[in-house]
Amino acid sequence: MSTVAETQIKLTPEHDARPSTSVRSRLQDLLPKIVLAPSFAATIVFVYGFILWTIYLSFTNSKTFPSYDITGARAYQRLWRWTFESDPPSSWYTSITNMGIFGFLYIVICLALGLFLAILLDQKIRGEGMLRPIYLYPMALSFIVTGVAWKWFLDPGLGLEQTLHQWGWTSFHFDWIKNKDFVIYTVVIAGVWQASGFVMAMFLAGLRGIDGEIMKAAQIDGATTFQLYRRIVIPLLRPVFLSAFIVLAHLAIKSYDLVVALTSGGPGGSAWLPSNFMYEFTFKRNEMAVGSASAVIMLMTITAIIVPYLYSELREKSR
Amino acid sequence: MSAVTSPARPASSGVRARTLNRIVIYGLLALFAIFYLMPLFVMLVTSLKTMDEIQNGNMLSLPHAPTFEPWIKAWSEVCSGLTCVGMKGYFWNSIKMVVPAVLISTLLGALNGYVLTKWRFRGHTLVFAMMLFACFIPFQSVLLPMATILGSLGRFGVTLQNATGFNFGLGNSTVNLVFVHVVYGLGFTTLFFRNYYEAFPTELVKAAQVDGASFFQIFRRIMLPNSLPIIVVTVIYQFTNIWNDFLFASAYAGSGDVMPMTVALNNVVNTSTGVVEYNVNMAAAMIAALPTLIVYVVAGRYFVRGLMAGAVKG
Numbered sequence: 001m002s003t004v005a006e007t008q009i010k011l012t013p014e015h016d017a018r019p020s021t022s023v024r025s026r027l028q029d030l031l032p033k034i035v036l037a038p039s040f041a042a043t044i045v046f047v048y049g050f051i052l053w054t055i056y057l058s059f060t061n062s063k064t065f066p067s068y069d070i071t072g073a074r075a076y077q078r079l080w081r082w083t084f085e086s087d088p089p090s091s092w093y094t095s096i097t098n099m100g101i102f103g104f105l106y107i108v109i110c111l112a113l114g115l116f117l118a119i120l121l122d123q124k125i126r127g128e129g130m131l132r133p134i135y136l137y138p139m140a141l142s143f144i145v146t147g148v149a150w151k152w153f154l155d156p157g158l159g160l161e162q163t164l165h166q167w168g169w170t171s172f173h174f175d176w177i178k179n180k181d182f183v184i185y186t187v188v189i190a191g192v193w194q195a196s197g198f199v200m201a202m203f204l205a206g207l208r209g210i211d212g213e214i215m216k217a218a219q220i221d222g223a224t225t226f227q228l229y230r231r232i233v234i235p236l237l238r239p240v241f242l243s244a245f246i247v248l249a250h251l252a253i254k255s256y257d258l259v260v261a262l263t264s265g266g267p268g269g270s271a272w273l274p275s276n277f278m279y280e281f282t283f284k285r286n287e288m289a290v291g292s293a294s295a296v297i298m299l300m301t302i303t304a305i306i307v308p309y310l311y312s313e314l315r316e317k318s319r
Numbered sequence: 320m321s322a323v324t325s326p327a328r329p330a331s332s333g334v335r336a337r338t339l340n341r342i343v344i345y346g347l348l349a350l351f352a353i354f355y356l357m358p359l360f361v362m363l364v365t366s367l368k369t370m371d372e373i374q375n376g377n378m379l380s381l382p383h384a385p386t387f388e389p390w391i392k393a394w395s396e397v398c399s400g401l402t403c404v405g406m407k408g409y410f411w412n413s414i415k416m417v418v419p420a421v422l423i424s425t426l427l428g429a430l431n432g433y434v435l436t437k438w439r440f441r442g443h444t445l446v447f448a449m450m451l452f453a454c455f456i457p458f459q460s461v462l463l464p465m466a467t468i469l470g471s472l473g474r475f476g477v478t479l480q481n482a483t484g485f486n487f488g489l490g491n492s493t494v495n496l497v498f499v500h501v502v503y504g505l506g507f508t509t510l511f512f513r514n515y516y517e518a519f520p521t522e523l524v525k526a527a528q529v530d531g532a533s534f535f536q537i538f539r540r541i542m543l544p545n546s547l548p549i550i551v552v553t554v555i556y557q558f559t560n561i562w563n564d565f566l567f568a569s570a571y572a573g574s575g576d577v578m579p580m581t582v583a584l585n586n587v588v589n590t591s592t593g594v595v596e597y598n599v600n601m602a603a604a605m606i607a608a609l610p611t612l613i614v615y616v617v618a619g620r621y622f623v624r625g626l627m628a629g630a631v632k633g
Contacts, residue, residue: 031534031535032434035431035534036435039505040449040450043450043502043505044449047456047503048449050460051460051461117348120344120348125348131348133616134352135352135355136619137612140559140611140612140614140615141563142563142581143565144604145584145608148600148601148604149358149359149362150358152362152365152600153361158373158597159361163378163379198626201623201626253457254457257566257581261585261588275459278462279462279566279570282462282463291463292463295459295462298457298460299456306452310451310455314447314451
């Protein structure tokens with residue numbers, strides 16, 4: 001293919017192919033942009049425009065219905081005050097503390113468990129083809145189904161506790177799901193159950209991509225299995241750690257359904273995450289401005305994580 | 320990569336260590352398999368038991384006399400709030416929402432990916448980056464404006480209904496949800512197709528252009544016939560996401576007979592009037608889970624590929 005053809009295609013396709021029908025060819029030139037335009041316009045309006053709208057609302061005094069008089073940063077001031085109201089905990093304090101606990105444990109346990117399972121599966125296991133889908137299927141379920149299943153499983157009167165009592169371990173006690181101090185950990189359990197298999201699949205794909213020669217060389221040098229993984233394999237998996245971290249952080253901040261289905265918000269809202277806070281304040285407590293402000297804070301948190309990542313990814317691609 | 324044992328050790332203890340090693344590995348793998356299967360197993364056996372057996376028996380035991388009664392009840396009788404019409408209506412609501420939303424967002428994603436790779440213009444990276452970022456926003460940050468807009472459109476629909484006898488789908492919850500899912504699914508579908516078409520030989524497109532093929536002819540005759548794998552991946556990804564969505568569904572179709580499956584299931588499980596029938600609840604949960612589970616079982620490979628493509632960006 002000649003270079004002339006290349007520039008033609010990139011800039012003005014078909015211009016020279018059919019010089020006689022100029023209106024038609026002009027239309028042809030514009031066609032790609034016309035096709036892309038609706039999607040791009042929808043993104044501009046319904047994503048970026050709506051974000052600006054939400055930011056605007058967060059600076060108003062909106063209660064049940066949106067009001068459009070700017071009244072200053074009162075909603076943020078209230079959130080800021082609630083941030084330090086720990087005794088008794090404000091809903092916002094509970095939400096962000098839970099976010100910290102849930103986000104940290106969810107990400108760390110999923111990464112650790114995913115890596116561990118991937119390494120185990122990578123030891124030339126017979127039946128790997130059967131095990132992999134078993135670890136991964138929870139990712140196909142909705143958070144609502146996951147929540148319903150675990151709600152039953154963790155219910156002290158019906159699930160695990162009851163079962164172990166029947167088996168004779170009568171002193172066994174496990175009522176986290178009804179305990180306001182521990183309910184967030186049940187969300188961690190269900191969340192890890194759902195996502196860790198997927199993290200495993202990501203790590204497994206990463207492990208399969210490592211050059212076997214490096215491994216052989218290390219073995220010949222007398223490295224033990226443990227050393228081999230710690231010094232060579234895990235450092236090589238750094239990009240996978242990053243991708244998995246991004247996916248998990250993103251899932252964690254968006255988690256809303258799981259808390260609703262598993263705990264209905266927990267005793268006295270003790271299992272709330274910021275996403276639940278936003279929903280409740282906006283749609284149930286008629287505090288639209290505060291709800292919007294909390295949404296803006298969620299958005300900024302995700303942006304701080306995602307934008308540098310996307311930037312580096314896209315730049316790497318175009319290089 | 321292979322399992323590694325130290326070559327320095329004497330052979331016999333090496334073999335024993337290796338055997339022990341294997342037993343530990345298989346034991347751990349089996350244990351985790353149980354951990355992942357347990358909730359599904361409990362859900363399934365509970366849905367096949369009678370209430371008597373649930374109250375007196377063990378959660379993990381197999382049903383003595385499996386009964387499909389709870390499934391039938393969940394499908395056609397179970398109460399969500401005060402309405403007791405079963406899950407079937409909500410199931411169809413979900414289908415009616417998922418099918419158009421998946422088809423439209425996939426088609427638009429394919430066209431966008433085609434333009435962004437084969438018909439590049441100045442600023443194409445920025446356009447793509449802006450659409451890509453939209454995948455990651457917490458939907459809470461657009462929830463309220465969208466509710467306001469959908470509300471106004473609904474009122475406009477009533478006006479139209481009065482004036483012309485037809486509301487053009489405005490204010491219809493299913494139409495609303497299709498619209499919302501298409502708009503907020505575009506980022507992902509565009510991403511999938513863009514990355515796929517990036518690797519597609521541009522020479523073929525060029526050759527077709529030289530032969531005088533138009534923009535749409537190239538798309539229909541050259542791109543689409545070669546896109547089957549990525550179409551499958553995208554359709555599965557979108558199907559799973561939209562079927563499982565709860566946030567949009569509860570915000571824009573949160574009550575009445577317009578609820579999709581996920582919202583209805585949540586309501587059923589939290590309906591506390593009368594005796595709670597756990598077996599029926601579990602059957603309802605199974606019904607909600609089945610479509611995506613079937614897709615996963617039938618096309619698991621593509622499902623994983625979609626997740627991966629959604630995870631490893633750029």
